[in-house]
Amino acid sequence: MAYSKKVVEKFENTLNEPEKNSVGRWDPSDLDIGTGMVGAPACGDVMRLQIKCKPEKNSHVISDVKFKTYGCGSAIASSSELVDMLIGKTLEEAREIKNKDIANALDLPPIKIHCSVLAEDSIHKAIEDYESKL
């Protein structure tokens, strides 16, 4: 599989400097944490996205993100790319992020588009989880 330079760079940076690239986890029971886990081991990819949120004005803002991903190189790159997009956004803005944004940012090959779809799903799940605790 010939990946774009962006996928390879994102993957390698995440692999070699996990902490700097938001790899990690928080206790999912914390009230300011929303956790979204998508995918399945049998399908070859599982993403766990966690957002740390704080109320601000009439909304809630994502102040920090952590993730872990089991999957192919483009799945790992997609979740890492998503993290960059999320920090500082309100939940409303975060909901607007589409898989296309991630796919375009990384030049994903067509056969790997599902990795970006999975990343998009993980945001929605994480926001849903956070809001259920409010």
Add this chain to the structure above:
Amino acid sequence: MQLPIYLDYASTTPADPRVVKKMQECLSLDGNFGNPASRSHAFGWKAEEATEEARQHVADLVNCDPREIVWTSGATESDNLAIKGAARFYKTKGNHIITSKIEHKAVLDSCRQLEREGFDITYLDPDSNGIISPDLVKESLTDKTILVSLMHINNEIGVVNDIKAIGEITREAGIIFHVDAAQSTGKLPIDLSEIKVDLMSFSAHKTYGPKGIGAMYASRKPRVRLEAQIHGGGHERGMRSGTLATHQIVGMGEAFRIAKVDMDEDNKRIEKLRNKFWGAIKDMEEVYLNGDEISRAPGFLNVSFNYVEGESLIMALKDIAVSSGSACTSASLEPSYVLRALGLKDELAHSSIRFAIGRFTTEEEVEYTIDLVRDSVEKLRTLSPLWDMYKDGVDLDTIEWAEG
């Protein structure tokens, strides 16, 4: 040591320099470029001499008569010719064929084609270690069975079938036995005067010869008949028409000659490297060897690194050329059908890597790879939510996954 390191010898091998030299002598005006079928001049005679010498080398490696060797374009064509050729020739005798679920696609797709033509195919399950039990073959025979096609060495896991025992069963029942031996030449001794095989497929490029050339063995005693699949000119005693590619054939002949001479020494060295490799990674947590530990060809090491996806591991091992049973490396997005037929869970199939060591692999390369594998697996597990869950004692089978 040069990077990248090639550890995909089961996929293809580089041509041995001795092979390349022989091939180069058969192309240009000052070389042996004639058409071996030209009977009217010395160019043709000389070319024929070269192809017949090569045929003798191939026959010598597997101990058969050179007249039992038919040149083809590779093991895929040999499999097609053997299976479709025999089935179509003997179809009035019966319409049942036995093969296994872990054959190469050249065999499986040929069988699928025959199914469309009205043949019944039985796809045998291997044991969990990848071996097709001779007893299972025996039990599966019917009075309609005309052909059994099984591989000698499996191309993904390197497991070896007992073709001697299976040949006894098929010969006694009067059923044709085809063996795909694409992976075997130079790795295991084959003695066709001893084992009761009727048809066998060979490839040059898995044995340090060129791509685009292979051969098929067709037994003369007892005589096996085939319907030709490629027509035009009646070359190869009518079994496979087409001008003989002298340089390719000479290359395969030289490769097989070398294989016979070097096999024992090559394999001793390769086996040692393979054992060193496995010995240095088997203590890692949640690492599984796929395929039988004992009945296995040298050089193969198919390993699942649980909770790490295979394609991402290949990306992390960027200076090492290997292949994976992960869906993400296949065009079909399905994990390896071979590993699944062994009963492996999908996630272990996704997590598998095939390391294949060969003639030119050095100890230094293996040591470098060991360090990189250990380091990369650890790094990817740091990234893996499944590894976290495993470490937390969560049974992944009890989770309701959102997808799949």
